[in-house]
Amino acid sequence: MSVRRLLTASACFAALTFGAGLSHAQDYDVSFDNAVHHEARITVTYREVGSAPVRFQMSRSSPGRYAVHEFAKNIYSVSAVDGRGRPLTIDRTDPYGWTVPGHDGTVSLSYTLFADRSDGTYSQIDASHAHLNMPATLAWATGFDDRPVVVRFKPFSPDWIVATQLQPQAEPNTFAAPNLQYLMDSPTELSAHMVREWTVDDAGVPRTIRIAMHHAGTDAEMDTFTERARRIVDQQIAVFGDVPDYDFGTYSFIADYLPWVNGDGMEHRNSTIINDTRSLKDANFDQLGTLSHEFFHSWNVERIRPEELEPFDFTRANPTPSLWFAEGFTSYYGPLTIRRAGVANTDAFLGEMGGQLDFVQNAAGRRFGSPQEMSLRAPFVDAATSIDPTNPNIFVSYYPYGAVIGFGLDLTLRQRFPGVTLDDLMRAMWRTHGVPERPYAPADIEAALAEVTGDPAFARNWFARTIEGSDLPDFGPLLAQAGVLIQPVRPTAAWAGAVRLPAMGAPVIAAALAPGTPLYAAGLDRGDQIVAVGDKAIAGQTDWTAALAAAKPGDEVSIRFLQRGVERSAMLRFAPDPSFTLVRVEAGGGLVTPAQLAFREAWLGAATE
Numbered sequence: 345m346s347v348r349r350l351l352t353a354s355a356c357f358a359a360l361t362f363g364a365g366l367s368h369a370q371d372y373d374v375s376f377d378n379a380v381h382h383e384a385r386i387t388v389t390y391r392e393v394g395s396a397p398v399r400f401q402m403s404r405s406s407p408g409r410y411a412v413h414e415f416a417k418n419i420y421s422v423s424a425v426d427g428r429g430r431p432l433t434i435d436r437t438d439p440y441g442w443t444v445p446g447h448d449g450t451v452s453l454s455y456t457l458f459a460d461r462s463d464g465t466y467s468q469i470d471a472s473h474a475h476l477n478m479p480a481t482l483a484w485a486t487g488f489d490d491r492p493v494v495v496r497f498k499p500f501s502p503d504w505i506v507a508t509q510l511q512p513q514a515e516p517n518t519f520a521a522p523n524l525q526y527l528m529d530s531p532t533e534l535s536a537h538m539v540r541e542w543t544v545d546d547a548g549v550p551r552t553i554r555i556a557m558h559h560a561g562t563d564a565e566m567d568t569f570t571e572r573a574r575r576i577v578d579q580q581i582a583v584f585g586d587v588p589d590y591d592f593g594t595y596s597f598i599a600d601y602l603p604w605v606n607g608d609g610m611e612h613r614n615s616t617i618i619n620d621t622r623s624l625k626d627a628n629f630d631q632l633g634t635l636s637h638e639f640f641h642s643w644n645v646e647r648i649r650p651e652e653l654e655p656f657d658f659t660r661a662n663p664t665p666s667l668w669f670a671e672g673f674t675s676y677y678g679p680l681t682i683r684r685a686g687v688a689n690t691d692a693f694l695g696e697m698g699g700q701l702d703f704v705q706n707a708a709g710r711r712f713g714s715p716q717e718m719s720l721r722a723p724f725v726d727a728a729t730s731i732d733p734t735n736p737n738i739f740v741s742y743y744p745y746g747a748v749i750g751f752g753l754d755l756t757l758r759q760r761f762p763g764v765t766l767d768d769l770m771r772a773m774w775r776t777h778g779v780p781e782r783p784y785a786p787a788d789i790e791a792a793l794a795e796v797t798g799d800p801a802f803a804r805n806w807f808a809r810t811i812e813g814s815d816l817p818d819f820g821p822l823l824a825q826a827g828v829l830i831q832p833v834r835p836t837a838a839w840a841g842a843v844r845l846p847a848m849g850a851p852v853i854a855a856a857l858a859p860g861t862p863l864y865a866a867g868l869d870r871g872d873q874i875v876a877v878g879d880k881a882i883a884g885q886t887d888w889t890a891a892l893a894a895a896k897p898g899d900e901v902s903i904r905f906l907q908r909g910v911e912r913s914a915m916l917r918f919a920p921d922p923s924f925t926l927v928r929v930e931a932g933g934g935l936v937t938p939a940q941l942a943f944r945e946a947w948l949g950a951a952t953e
């Protein structure tokens with residue numbers, strides 16, 4: 345059953361957890377006696393399971409990450425007992441699970457977990473913390489998904505406290521979830537961490553926002569971070585005009601800012617993991633970028649949710665064609681609301697969006713698929729690992745691709761439909777799919793666009809060209825409304841394509857070249873060694889840079905290269921460098937008009953609602 349339907353009855357669940365209902369719950373005991381060697385010892389008990397064999401398994405996927413992960417690979421020393429503590433036989437028929445055939449209606453499975461990667465998908469256990477992503481941590485039995493769950497932690501150190509979206513119980517270090525889906529969505533951090541919290545007003549109802557931060561920084565740094573986070577949170581609430589009804593009343597940012605974690609952000613219904621290897625000081629609070637992105641997800645993807653993700657199937661990849669909206673539009677609103685909050689200036693925002701636009705507009709991959717196709721490829725790229733190479737030129741990440749589409753649509757709406765903005769589209773999706781939660785299909789986004797513009801033909805045409813096809817709008821006139829210019833980075837430089845050569849040693853091309861670039865057209869590929877350009881020998885990066893500097897766009901020269909043991913030669917025709925940035929017209933020496941300034945203020949200024 346879906347988390348969403350179940351949690352509409354969360355008040356009922358709250359009563360349940362403190363009453364007799366929990367006697368039917370399955371419970372987990374999680375301890376960390378061997379934390380220094382990255383081990384947890386976990387026991388899960390299922391009661392009143394009938395007489396049939398019980399199959400336990402580890403998840404193979406985790407919400408918000410799209411590749412398959414084999415979490416069972418870190419599980420060992422598995423044993424089982426019945427309700428009276430008698431040892432039970434375990435059948436191992438496949439790598440993912442453990443089946444217990446003969447029991448008395450109660451089965452306790454115990455196992456050791458090894459975990460040493462702290463991010464949004466994995467777990468890390470050491471003397472400093474237990475950072476737990478539940479699909480990577482907790483085994484579960486098939487067929488009992490709707491039962492409530494209790495989790496008891498035994499902290500490794502007495503100063504560890506617990507940060508989680510699970511519901512706290514009366515007993516210390518004990519938490520509950522209404523069902524398996526909610527449990528798996530609830531990452532948990534046990535450590536000696538700092539906590540700040542405040543409330544936001546949801547039409548008269550206070551909702552608590554909490555930041556739990558495990559870091560080596562000062563209280564003053566934590567306070568500065570919190571103050572900026574509050575402003576970003578306020579601007580995002582203003583986009584939707586509503587605060588999600590966080591289950592159990594609280595939303596938690598769970599941050600690990602330590603050198604031994606992995607940088608990441610991962611969204612959940614009422615919490616997020618926001619990790620970074622840098623301290624707040626070293627990063628100059630740059631971590632707010634991830635915070636902004638992930639908080640926006642508490643509307644867009646957690647509650648305005650693609651139907652393909654609901655309910656989540658933990659035994660396989662869960663692909664959806666709508667990540668250009670779920671991740672991409674979120675990637676536009678992350679920096680946009682940071683700008684509106686006054687945490688970054690207009691130039692920083694234009695720098696960020698200009699970088700994404702440059703990347704997407706010049707990406708070879710768009711000719712191989714639409715944003716929907718790129719979204720469906722997520723299981724192959726989102727933390728997916730394999731030993732055989734894939735062609736990197738057939739994929740454009742739905743993060744920047746979707747961000748650029750949102751950017752372009754926002755400017756298009758403001759141009760063609762006075763008074764209408766992308767915020768109106770987000771609010772329409774919130775009204776029709778967020779409260780109450782009703783997962784959406786791709787056609788629902790088109791319908792919402794038709795609703796806010798009052799122009800179904802525009803919505804159909806935009807969807808067909810931009811989402812089912814690979815078109816991008818002409819950004820020049822769209823950006824001119826705001827007095828923003830598209831400025832070439834190196835307008836007179838000769839360009840052969842993005843090519844990586846080692847800083848030292850022989851000039852061997854280190855990464856695949858993109859179709860449409862001069863080196864690709866000349867027949868060079870990854871692994872080839874450049875020998876000479878014209879009559880100049882190329883011994884390394886310095887010679888290559890000098891050869892480029894001596895040429896101009898349109899020049900044609902001979903190039904010699906060593907390819908899989910054979911020396912070849914070809915003609916190389918230099919092109920103009922296509923890379924560009926976005927700049928304010930007045931920063932480029934031009935004159936900004938009052939209308940352009942007014943447009944900028946309406947778009948990037950603080951919302952005061």
Ligand SMILES: [Zn+2]
Nearest residue numbers: 637641671674
């Ligand atoms: Zn995201």
